[in-house]
Amino acid sequence: MKYYDKLIFELSKEGRSACTLPLPDRKLELPETLRRSSKAVLPQVSEADVVRHYTNLSQMNFGVDTGFYPLGSCTMKYNPKINEEVASLPGFRDVHPLQPGAKGYEQLYEEMDKALASITGMAHFTFLPCAGAHGELTGLMLMRSYHESRGDFKRKRIIVPDSAHGTNPASAALCGLEVVVVKSGENGLVDVESLKPLLGDDLAGIMLTNPNTLGLFERDIKAIAELVHSCGGLLYYDGANMNALMGVVRPGDMGFDILHLNLHKTFSTPHGGGGPGSGPVGVCNKLVSLLPTVRTSAFHGNAGVILKAYAYILMLGKENIAKLGKLACLNANYIKEELKDCYKLPIDTVCKHEFVFDGLEGANTLDVAKRLLDYGYHAPTIYFPLLFHQAIMIEPTETESKETLDDFIAVMRKIACEAKENPELLHSAPHNTPVSRPDETLAARQPVLKWQSQ
Amino acid sequence: MSKIVEGLLYSESHEWVKVDGQVAIIGVSDFAQSELGDITYVDMPAVGDEVEREGELGALESVKTAADLYSPVSGVIVACNTAVEDDPSLINADPYSNWIVKVEMSDSTELDSLLSAAAYAASIEK
Numbered sequence: 001m002k003y004y005d006k007l008i009f010e011l012s013k014e015g016r017s018a019c020t021l022p023l024p025d026r027k028l029e030l031p032e033t034l035r036r037s038s039k040a041v042l043p044q045v046s047e048a049d050v051v052r053h054y055t056n057l058s059q060m061n062f063g064v065d066t067g068f069y070p071l072g073s074c075t076m077k078y079n080p081k082i083n084e085e086v087a088s089l090p091g092f093r094d095v096h097p098l099q100p101g102a103k104g105y106e107q108l109y110e111e112m113d114k115a116l117a118s119i120t121g122m123a124h125f126t127f128l129p130c131a132g133a134h135g136e137l138t139g140l141m142l143m144r145s146y147h148e149s150r151g152d153f154k155r156k157r158i159i160v161p162d163s164a165h166g167t168n169p170a171s172a173a174l175c176g177l178e179v180v181v182v183k184s185g186e187n188g189l190v191d192v193e194s195l196k197p198l199l200g201d202d203l204a205g206i207m208l209t210n211p212n213t214l215g216l217f218e219r220d221i222k223a224i225a226e227l228v229h230s231c232g233g234l235l236y237y238d239g240a241n242m243n244a245l246m247g248v249v250r251p252g253d254m255g256f257d258i259l260h261l262n263l264h265k266t267f268s269t270p271h272g273g274g275g276p277g278s279g280p281v282g283v284c285n286k287l288v289s290l291l292p293t294v295r296t297s298a299f300h301g302n303a304g305v306i307l308k309a310y311a312y313i314l315m316l317g318k319e320n321i322a323k324l325g326k327l328a329c330l331n332a333n334y335i336k337e338e339l340k341d342c343y344k345l346p347i348d349t350v351c352k353h354e355f356v357f358d359g360l361e362g363a364n365t366l367d368v369a370k371r372l373l374d375y376g377y378h379a380p381t382i383y384f385p386l387l388f389h390q391a392i393m394i395e396p397t398e399t400e401s402k403e404t405l406d407d408f409i410a411v412m413r414k415i416a417c418e419a420k421e422n423p424e425l426l427h428s429a430p431h432n433t434p435v436s437r438p439d440e441t442l443a444a445r446q447p448v449l450k451w452q453s454q
Numbered sequence: 455m456s457k458i459v460e461g462l463l464y465s466e467s468h469e470w471v472k473v474d475g476q477v478a479i480i481g482v483s484d485f486a487q488s489e490l491g492d493i494t495y496v497d498m499p500a501v502g503d504e505v506e507r508e509g510e511l512g513a514l515e516s517v518k519t520a521a522d523l524y525s526p527v528s529g530v531i532v533a534c535n536t537a538v539e540d541d542p543s544l545i546n547a548d549p550y551s552n553w554i555v556k557v558e559m560s561d562s563t564e565l566d567s568l569l570s571a572a573a574y575a576a577s578i579e580k
Contacts (some may be wrong), residue, residue: 383518440517444494
């Protein structure tokens with residue numbers, strides 16, 4: 001592979017262009033206030049320059065099409081190419097979802113609503129939210145509307161466990177709710193006894209991820225649901241870890257009232273690098289009337305992404321979706337068991353689709369992650385969840401073969417040996433990537449966010 | 455081994471307090487800065503803000519994570535150290551001479567519940 005790190009501005013030559021457009025017949029009569037005072041600084045390049053530039057850059061990339069990407073709590077599963085093919089069908093591609101007579105899209109939204117309802121146990125969905133955090137905010141606004149629709153304006157607090165994704169408290173704060181943290185017990189699960197004193201008639205609800213970010217199923221979910229419901233609160237389900245439960249357990253049956261799904265995680269649409277994402281929100285029966293109206297003037301969210309996710313659901317069918325969660329959990333447990341003699345496993349129990357090591361004795365987790373890049377793997381999530389100082393969170397997903405898992409396990413064991421025998425190899429890693437260790441501190445303190453001419 | 459300065463008071467959430475009459479000068483401990491790593495941003499309260507004991511005082515962002523600052527005492531913010539706001543690396547370089555805020559205390563008996571240097575050393579040993 002050729003090393004390539006140019007900016008397109010560096011290829012620019014005065015007067016060069018990829019095409020010539022005829023000058024307009026008459027002068028454009030833009031008002032003075034709308035005209036630029038100086039020329040736009042744009043790169044001047046030929047078509048070949050443009051194509052080679054972006055092709056070369058794309059080859060410096062890493063993604064699920066190039067290798068294993070075991071990013072905990074992010075479900076980086078393989079994106080089947082049939083999804084793209086379906087989304088490219090002219091009947092969808094050349095039609096705007098809001099165009100009158102867009103029957104195909106109408107049917108898509110209806111069928112997708114039914115499919116997701118049956119997978120999650122919710123009544124209906126809105127497809128407006130464009131990704132996970134957008135879904136969280138939408139869901140919390142629904143929660144607030146529910147209380148207010150009953151004339152109950154005093155519910156200002158929301159409970160979030162200390163293991164939650166950072167987006168949970170952030171979305172709650174944005175929605176004007178006061179976040180109350182419930183601590184996890186020694187076993188990594190929400191402690192029901194610690195939850196009890198936090199309840200009350202000013203509680204809007206609780207946000208839970210199940211399985212949680214330690215990859216552990218909240219076993220007391222039934223008791224938690226009963227407690228929260230009995231004081232008039234609602235249960236919000238963060239769908240980031242839905243992959244573990246696919247086809248096995250439904251959040252609706254556990255007592256959740258509102259949830260969001262990440263189609264770009266659980267339902268195999270592209271994730272990262274701009275996605276784009278999609279974060280549909282589902283609600284139980286008593287909240288259906290509060291859902292944003294879908295078929296009037298509202299936007300349809302990321303229609304193409306919803307189409308790809310629906311293609312995925314149809315491709316798998318009910319019987320294969322039922323296997324999905326189980327295989328995702330099996331893969332995670334396999335890696336965990338094969339590595340737990342050399343990496344610290346703070347909570348040694350059967351995990352769901354992901355698990356957390358508390359690093360490697362005598363080594364920094366950052367160094368382990370950087371060394372993995374040398375062996376051609378994307379690094380797992382590190383330093384999250386915050387409960388463990390040297391956290392490494394691994395989620396293999398169901399789309400990886402046993403051979404891929406075995407290769408990864410062998411490399412992780414090799415890195416554990418290197419940490420003992422030649423720690424410098426880890427401190428200075430990665431050695432085989434185009435860029436070694438960027439100065440993250442300098443980048444954060446003095447960011448350069450756009451090209452600057454000399 | 456993190457440095458702990460004798461004569462200061464400490465909170466379990468790793469802030470230190472230097473008492474100057476009715477004013478509490480507040481910063482973060484060496485242990486806190488080393489756990490955070492390179493600090494990239496200091497989120498300051500405003501002078502005149504009222505703070506409660508164990509209430510939010512601001513936040514530190516580092517390359518690794520973000521952490522809230524908690525006020526060891528109740529009172530009113532009387533000064534913010536703009537030098538650390540402009541250059542957060544000062545806290546990494548010397549956490550004890552680079553204070554973050556000064557609080558005029560409303561109840562100086564709250565100081566009694568803070569930790570001595572020895573007690574703080576024992577608490578971070580755990």
